[in-house]
Amino acid sequence: MTERKTPMLDELEKGPWPSFVTDLKRAAEKNDSVKDLIAQLEQSYEEKKGHWKHGGIVGVRGYGAGVIGRYSDEPEKYPNIAEFHTLRINSPAGWFYDTKTLRNVCDMWEEHGSGLLNLHGTTGDIILLGTKTNELQPTFDAFSDAGFDLGGSGSGLRSPSACCGPARCEWACYDTLDVCDNLTHEYQDEMHRPMWPYKFKFKFSGCPNDCVASIARSDLSVIGTWRDTLRINQEEIKNYANSGMDIQGRVCEKCPTKALTFNSETKELFVKAEDCTRCMHCINVLPKAVRPGKEKGATLMIGGKSTILRSAFLSWVIVPFMPLEAPYTELKDLIARIWEWWDEHGKTRERIGELIYRLGMGNFLRAVDLPPVPQMVKEPRANPYIFWQADEVIKADEATK
């Protein structure tokens, strides 16, 4: 094969930010598929158009998910990427690695694929980017032997992900890594053999800062919180004040419910616990002095998703507080009820949030046996279009009995 010029992509080797083009070129030195990939990408840059065909169904034995078929739409021109499939490898919770494991990933992927990968895909998987159909099973076998498994794809559970949680964060209100790992192992079948109306995502954030965007990007968002009061270390408050921090201006005045009072004489900070909505602002600004309370757990929220189809939804509250201790029975029981209702009523490509939108929160809550609480809404309905249930009204024939 003659060396192909890539004047457009070359432009993307300039500038201080690490260049994916440089990585592509280095990978191409060892792998012909990457050479074709670069050439096809240069063509996309010239034509302003993608050159991947709509996927075909490929996979590995026993799985219905985890592999995304990908084929060049000019296979004669780019024979080495005629097949260039993706494997999704379920990453360890929190994306912590030791180098032995990571080097092993490299070695395996060097042997079986393009040597290109995403660390990580937006859902959190290790994305192995590009191999041939007949390499899929050997790749899986190697990764499986090394202790890895495929992630989710299609209309099933997608690979759950978690923030670093108690491993490195003082704000984690529950063990995000353990819940993520536990549930991922529990729901292997739901991940690997898609059988639902559409995809379903879990994301686990240890506190309302929500570093894994759980509220925006997961159907069931599990976000750490606490049931009692902020813990304030008055010594450290004094230190902040003495070091010049404007506690009144930067903390109290920005408190959304004005729950904080700073005594500038004594340099003490007070919280009116019943007004605090645990937004993390004071904690974020004064990490040495203010901490979450002690009675910890999570708020469960439902429905988060991106725009397709019926608009983007942010997840909304369905359980204001649930303590989360292994084996997470209460959580798993609720998940089972949610999935059962969705599976029964959801239309094709209807996310759980869209189904609730279509059938109403009342029906959802009755089906999954959750009590309605005002924390579920920003505000109650403005219309009087209430659906009354049969047992709430008097039937004419009963009345005449």
Place this chain on the structure above:
Amino acid sequence: MTERKTPMLDELEKGPWPSFVTDLKRAAEKNDSVKDLIAQLEQSYEEKKGHWKHGGIVGVRGYGAGVIGRYSDEPEKYPNIAEFHTLRINSPAGWFYDTKTLRNVCDMWEEHGSGLLNLHGTTGDIILLGTKTNELQPTFDAFSDAGFDLGGSGSGLRSPSACCGPARCEWACYDTLDVCDNLTHEYQDEMHRPMWPYKFKFKFSGCPNDCVASIARSDLSVIGTWRDTLRINQEEIKNYANSGMDIQGRVCEKCPTKALTFNSETKELFVKAEDCTRCMHCINVLPKAVRPGKEKGATLMIGGKSTILRSAFLSWVIVPFMPLEAPYTELKDLIARIWEWWDEHGKTRERIGELIYRLGMGNFLRAVDLPPVPQMVKEPRANPYIFWQADEVIKADEATK
């Protein structure tokens, strides 16, 4: 007829608030239809059920509106209200009356009807409550001779109404009474011969306090505003301050955009004009000291309506500022374009706001030739589902020319 007992209604003669039952009983002394009305109402109170049949079509010559047919569903029991129709009489703008006129109304209604009326109906008409079919034309003739006319009903323009405006309010930013009167006369045909998809309401408020609920209750809301700066009388500010008014707390801190500054030394109040959103709060609290600016006009808003069918809408901005001087040509031209589009595209019982909801503001603005401005929205769209117009994209066949 034997005297009928009304123990339930009698209960409503108790208590300090003026009793409609007392008024009914006094009217019944002179009018047999009111006797039947009281008896039927007592029955409704006993049975918890209305006893009016669905209206039939009744009216006066040359009109398709202004009369609401009403028939008792027990005409044999209540023969004097077998027919008990309503006439809507268009009230003078601002509901100002001299007693000569009002006494004349009384005399005419005593002759032709039940003697019961609403002052006024929620839309603003004088509601003449109850007469027989054969009295409709004579009633109308009498009122017409006295200088009155019918109001609107059905799928046409409803009687416009206005706040008291410059007649008694220092905050009126345009002549609400004159615009209301002028447009009502201009659109007599649209009021009296309904021919639209559904009703259409105008309400004219002189300032953003919106005393006639224009934003909530009219399809086209015309709300006074000003284009320049608040006028502040510093002497009166001093008087307020000296009399103990907490200007900082009650005015500045409640200013929604923090556009006001009070100098507690000099007792002067300053406004940052570019931040003021003209919400009226400071004017409401300090009426002697703060006034609207001098460059006055109105904000036009569209779509306000109650809940039926597709939820209640509050009107939204379509023209941030329009000066309003007789003969109101710019306003009338715009109204003509709005009605034309609605008439062409609206479905049966689809209010203008619902039509815009269905077809989109872009289509509406193009049709009525209004420029899009950010004042029209609280926030821009969150979805990327933009409808591109044919002249905004390149057609494949053009590109290859």
Place this chain on the structure above:
Amino acid sequence: MSRTDLGPPDYKEMLPPVIKENYGQWLYHEYLKPGVMKHVSEKGDALYTIRIGSPRLVGLDTVRELCDLADKYCDGYLRFTSRHNVELLVSNEANVDPLLAELKQKGMPVGGTGNSISNIVHTQGWIHCHTPATDASGIVKAVMDDLYDYFTHDDLLPARLRVAMACCLNMCGAVHCSDIAILGIHRTPPRIDHTKVSKVCEIPTVIASCPTAAIKPDPKNKSVKVTEEKCMYCGNCYTMCPAMEIMDPLNDGIAILVGGKVSNSRTAPGFSRLAIPFLPNNAPRWPEVTEAVRNIVETWAKDAKKGERMGEWISRIGWERFFDRTGIPFTDKHIDDYIFSIPTFRTTTNFKW
């Protein structure tokens, strides 16, 4: 033959002289006492307004009595407000106190200005409407009797209080943007008279009238059928078709919505939102309704900051606190499930326990 399309009488001819002379030249106003306003013009002229509550539904005796008062004290001028109040327009200051004295003697309530409840805007109810779920005038009378002191005083409430009442889900009147809305509601699907449908109704129109697509053709009966679990009892079909009776004495009742307003002052106008989904139709004095309204008003009066309207108070303390403090139970009924439900859901962990 009478003239048509004459339009309304000329408002200019019915303005009192002090208004004609100062039209557009008013400078400021002040509240002298509850129900008494003084407007002062740039020329220094003054107009005194005495605001009186009225039942809206009046007989000729009452109107003539008002005319007598206007003739005696107001040179024959008066006006009405959009909230069914009567305003006596006094240009001679010396007439104010005698007028107030006569009103007091007659038992006519003066008030409704400033931080008070104004008159209740309302609809017809059983007296003259064909789809009511309850009466309007009766409930208004009962509630205004109960809240009478809040009309005649302007120092008992944190801010103004606007109450409205509509007798069915159509929500006629401004009830959807009131501090407190009292609303008649139906709760059961229409009962179809199949023998009448094809005679008195246009079936495609009836089907199209349903906002939730609950009505389907029933060709066997030459009628329509209703998917009951989709029906939310709006009665739009009944308006189109009298053969679909929506009134149901066993189940019709009252809902209470709170926290709306139309003024742009400080905060944007907003809708009233459901507080109590159902109260029974206990004519003639609806004690459950008057008690519920009083509870909400007094909880607000006790808890709100000066100047805070109902909705501003709720917005500051949060709906979770509103339900706590009023003791009103929160139910699935409160959670919106109509077209714009999603934007009402709590999409944040920021809430109160």
Place this chain on the structure above:
Amino acid sequence: MSRTDLGPPDYKEMLPPVIKENYGQWLYHEYLKPGVMKHVSEKGDALYTIRIGSPRLVGLDTVRELCDLADKYCDGYLRFTSRHNVELLVSNEANVDPLLAELKQKGMPVGGTGNSISNIVHTQGWIHCHTPATDASGIVKAVMDDLYDYFTHDDLLPARLRVAMACCLNMCGAVHCSDIAILGIHRTPPRIDHTKVSKVCEIPTVIASCPTAAIKPDPKNKSVKVTEEKCMYCGNCYTMCPAMEIMDPLNDGIAILVGGKVSNSRTAPGFSRLAIPFLPNNAPRWPEVTEAVRNIVETWAKDAKKGERMGEWISRIGWERFFDRTGIPFTDKHIDDYIFSIPTFRTTTNFKW
């Protein structure tokens, strides 16, 4: 035969000893300098984290280089973040400066903490997606080159800045809740290959896939037809049916949305909202996009108060001022016309000129 349903590797086995020993016992953290965090446990142990930007799409050489660094300075431990950053986990304080020196020498950017731009979350684009309207990695590279100083410094911006990029209207990734979202968009209806539709697509599914009901059956062609004025180019039909090509090099391009966030800090999470409806697809460096992003960032940086994220700033000044100050034209495109449009309309007279 290999084992199935093994699940992911045990995270516990890959935690560095300092984390194992202090798991759940961290007390506080601080930023030592841009990209360098120190976490201190209740026991007094400390962990130093060095955050490095990465292009996300990497080859094995880069991963092995990271492993080399982790072996040399971090006892062989590292992690990745949800925003494609690499974090080197240093338990020996003495290793921090030498590591930083080596990273500098290698040209690896250290930063992304505190008031800085973090790495751009992004999708595949032309490199591996079948429906992209643009490339993702290329635009991210161009933008991050342009905003490089905002990554490596934490004192140039009022607050943190989260940028995300998705290559089509599906908005994969968290772009819908970002301070700035860069979004590939299609702008023309699908081009239907009628000869293929019946062979490769299930027609009822295709029809059902359209959220605006723009697709109807075309029995004559055994295919479907698209009501073009109803189509908003989401490409959902193409996902269901490869015979409905949605990519259009003549018209595909970029939209910019701003002001979203996911954190609950201070204010509730919210969506990014349309700022610029269309910018051309000028590969390889998309100068219009980098300039537009820089303009928004710098207008915000200049105008916002300390601690104000993009959306908080816009919320304070109002969208009318946002368009003024950035000089971005407001168009009909900005006004929502999808399902939840009504709640985005300005239903108050409270706005700025």
